[in-house]
Amino acid sequence: MIELSDVSYSYEGTAALRNVSLRIEKGESVALMGMNGSGKSTLLKLINGILFPDSGVYRFCGEEITHKKMQDPLFSKRFHQRIGFVFQNADTQLFCADVYDEIAFGPRQMGLEESETEKRVEDCLSLLSIEALRHRQPYHLSGGEKRKVAIASVLALNPEVLVFDEPLVGLDPRAQRWFVSFLMKLHAAGKTLIVSTHNLEMVQEIAGRAILFDENHTIAADRPAESLLEDVDLLIQTNLVDEYYHHHPGAGHQHFHIHPF
Amino acid sequence: MHIPDNYLSPSTCAALGAAMVPAWTVSIRKLKKEVTRAKMPLLGIGASFSFLMMMFNIPLPGGTTGHAVGGTLLAILLGPYAACISVSVALLIQALFFGDGGLLSFGANCFNMAFVLPFVGYFLYKFIKDRVGGEKGEYAGIIVGSYVGINAAALCAAIEFGIQPLLFKNAAGQALYCPYPLSVSVPAMMIPHLAVAGIVEAVFTVAVFTFIKKVSPGTLYEGEKQKSKAVYGLLAALICLTPLGLLATGTAWGEWGADEIQNVAAGGGKPLGFVPEGMLHGIHFEAAMPDYSIAGLPPYAAYILSAVAGVAILLILFKIFRSIKSKNKGMQ
Amino acid sequence: MPEWLLKEEQYEPLSDRDSFLDKSILSLLGILSRIRAQSGIRTGKYAVHAAFKVACTFLLIVLLSLSKNLFFILTVNVALLAAISLLSADKILRILKAGFVAALFTLVILLPSAFWGNRYGIVMIPLKVFAAVSAVNILSRTTEWRDVTGALKSFFLPDIFIFVLDITIRYIFMLGEFSLPLLYALRLRSVGKNNRKYASLSGVAGTMFIKSKEMAEEMNAAMECRGFTGDYRKSSRIRMNWTDSGYLLIHMLLLLLFLYLG
Incomplete structure (x- = not known):
């Protein structure tokens, strides 16, 4: 479904991605890991057609995504409907005057009947358990609520691929748990998920496969999540964790304890 | 509406800049009363908001886009005094760093967009809102204020352009700066502003105001109900005085005789007296000389000049060529 | 899970005119990269002090605006071209582009006036505009902006x-x-027609x-x-060095030329 071959990107001379190649099939769920600034966010923007590779090729469902093609409004709209992007900072994703309008924005654009739009908005509200926020202004919600509204507004488009940039940052532990199980539900519903995260516990729960970025903006490893999390040397080498890190295989639960040295 | 340098004479720019001094002084004094001195950052942030608002492209009928100035909006949101200072700062940054609008014409641009626009817009808004009352009055005020505000600013710019050929000419009677008289500059500026830009400004102002009022009504500016008479006075005085200043700093009064006005007014109708002559001779450098008072210079001066120009152009071409080449290499 | 979310969306978008979004994004990106670029400007040993640059640029623009002499305008243009030629290729391109666009725009604006005999302005004003725009662009592209704002302190x-x-x-x-x-x-969410x-x-x-x-x-x-x-107090002290003197000398010469030619 998503295919990058030998993609590089740099911001005014500073490399952000170097020769990245990867394939993501329909229905997969993939976690992107790597220290801050290793290129995860850039990759997500590239996948969503906000940025375009300096060199290399990005294909979505066999179709090459280029700046020129995205200039064609119909093509780009179809593309954006099929792949949804939830930003890291929900603040910068909400621009409507109330939550209902925010979620209805996409369905209305798609020209759905108002009754169908209403159904979608209500479904999204209940799916994220934010029915009570229906008439609130997004701007004044708490961080977690904003995140949920942002997710609902993307979900209402019913995209095939959902891309999340650091979805757990800034959420309290309970919201984090809720979110992990929500992602699992989405995956079970057949959605393709791409999630960048620093939360290693979450990786093995939601993702079958994990991709680890190196400091020098290349892919250091791309394998089943379980085996990657056990490779402590590699995680230390890519500066993602320090020597105190340890992994509990098969741990599907949140745990809390202290390790003296 | 950003006037670049060399469209207006330096003395016009100076006169308008001088007219801004009292406006800035009053604004700062008012602001000091309204906000504490320590709240100065607000001005910078208002300025950056005003700057960024001009970056927003707004869809126009027919698929094209334009941008709003947002002067009235800012005046309604922050108050006219803060708007005056904020827009001025935004204009300075545009002139100094982004090449939008000239450095000399900064005074003129401020007069049009940081003074006339927000003050006319705001006081019209206030006037209608206080008289009509209610939500209806408020929105009517915003629409009329923003529409008239931007058109008043455009009119000022048009007048500034239009008086140039009257006031500033060389010995041969040719315009030194903007060559278009009022009869051309006013319709040229006003028709697009009355028909399109004013409407865009009004619609955008209403839309943003509605959004902010709905989401965060507490952030809106609460102007005092009365005491605005002094400002009306200031406004009127400045608008009356400025043309006088312009005239006084321009050529002497006497030169602006009736026949000249006639000439200018008839401007468009003048037969193409000069052009065919020039065309007959072809493009001939020496023939052009007398006009620009270049004659009388020793011939080597021109040689030196063209030699330096030649070297500079070669260097530039060489560097550009090399950079393109290295870029191509990088691609492979 | 609601049923619609389980189904694949069969959706063909309607066309809409929304180039305004791309244009807004582009102009915003332009501003951001411009601000980012100026913060990394190397001010080496031979850099001219920003206060001199600001003062001389302003002087140049005043002289340009006052001058009625083609030779003077040409000299300033050539001097600016010479200065531009010392810069790096990408800066050259950007400065020249800004200058040419402004001059060309002016020329187009003035063209109709040529028909009623405005032979003076049609040559002089575009040249003046080119020089003025180039001068400001050279200033803003070779100096860190906080140095420019700091330099304003020297002007009280x-x-x-x-x-x-x-x-x-x-x-x-x-x-x-x-x-x-x-x-x-x-x-990203504009996937259809936005009314x-x-x-x-x-x-x-x-x-x-x-x-x-x-x-x-x-x-x-x-x-x-x-x-x-x-x-708010900002301290600034100006120490002259050789490059400063050279820079000032060039502008003094231009001033003398202006006084001589008018």
Whole structure:
């Protein structure tokens, strides 16, 4: 479904991605890991057609995504409907005057009947358990609520691929748990998920496969999540964790304890 | 509406800049009363908001886009005094760093967009809102204020352009700066502003105001109900005085005789007296000389000049060529 | 899970005119990269002090505006071209492009006046515009902006004004970075026909305004915590070096030429 071959990107001379190649099939769920600034966010923007590779090729469902093609409004709209992007900072994703309008924005654009739009908005509200926020202004919600509204507004488009940039940052532990199980539900519903995260516990729960970025903006490893999390040397080498890190295989639960040295 | 340098004479720019001094002084004094001195950052942030608002492209009928100035909006949101200072700062940054609008014409641009626009817009808004009352009055005020505000600013710019050929000419009677008289500059500026830009400004102002009022009504500016008479006075005085200043700093009064006005007014109708002559001779450098008072210079001066120009152009071409080449290499 | 979410969407978008979004994104990106680029300008040993640059650029623009002499205007243009030729290729391209666009625009504007005999302006004004725009662009592309604002202090502008200028530039960047993703979000979700374009765009602008108010209040609080009472002092001392003298000399020569030619 998503295919990058030998993609590089740099911001005014500073490399952000170097020769990245990867394939993501329909229905997969993939976690992107790597220290801050290793290129995860850039990759997500590239996948969503906000940025375009300096060199290399990005294909979505066999179709090459280029700046020129995205200039064609119909093509780009179809593309954006099929792949949804939830930003890291929900603040910068909400621009409507109330939550209902925010979620209805996409369905209305798609020209759905108002009754169908209403159904979608209500479904999204209940799916994220934010029915009570229906008439609130997004701007004044708490961080977690904003995140949920942002997710609902993307979900209402019913995209095939959902891309999340650091979805757990800034959420309290309970919201984090809720979110992990929500992602699992989405995956079970057949959605393709791409999630960048620093939360290693979450990786093995939601993702079958994990991709680890190196400091020098290349892919250091791309394998089943379980085996990657056990490779402590590699995680230390890519500066993602320090020597105190340890992994509990098969741990599907949140745990809390202290390790003296 | 950003006037670049060399469209207006330096003395016009100076006169308008001088007219801004009292406006800035009053604004700062008012602001000091309204906000504490320590709240100065607000001005910078208002300025950056005003700057960024001009970056927003707004869809126009027919698929094209334009941008709003947002002067009235800012005046309604922050108050006219803060708007005056904020827009001025935004204009300075545009002139100094982004090449939008000239450095000399900064005074003129401020007069049009940081003074006339927000003050006319705001006081019209206030006037209608206080008289009509209610939500209806408020929105009517915003629409009329923003529409008239931007058109008043455009009119000022048009007048500034239009008086140039009257006031500033060389010995041969040719315009030194903007060559278009009022009869051309006013319709040229006003028709697009009355028909399109004013409407865009009004619609955008209403839309943003509605959004902010709905989401965060507490952030809106609460102007005092009365005491605005002094400002009306200031406004009127400045608008009356400025043309006088312009005239006084321009050529002497006497030169602006009736026949000249006639000439200018008839401007468009003048037969193409000069052009065919020039065309007959072809493009001939020496023939052009007398006009620009270049004659009388020793011939080597021109040689030196063209030699330096030649070297500079070669260097530039060489560097550009090399950079393109290295870029191509990088691609492979 | 609602049923519609389990089905694959069969959707063919309707066409709509929304190039305004891409244009807004582009102009915002332009501003951001411009601000980013100026912060890394190397001010080596041979850099001319910003105060001299600002003063001389201003002088040059005044002289250009006053001059009625083609030779003087040409000399200034050539001097500026020579200065431009010393810069790097990408800066050359950007400065020349700005100058040419402005001059060409002026020429087009003035063209009709040629038909009633405006032979003077049609040559002089585009040349003047080219020189003035190039001069300002050379200044802003070879100097860090805070040095430029700092230099304004040498011209007796109050410190508080310079402070406002500085934070304005900083907040243009921060607010710009804040609203860029908003525009992206609007574009990513613009998958069809938007009948309320103004409402969407004003949502972005309105959110930006509320955010800017919030930022202002936070900044006030932070500054008061650090003992800010409304006074702001900036120190600057100018030491002349060889490059400064050379730079000033060139402008003195241009001034003399202006006085000689008029």
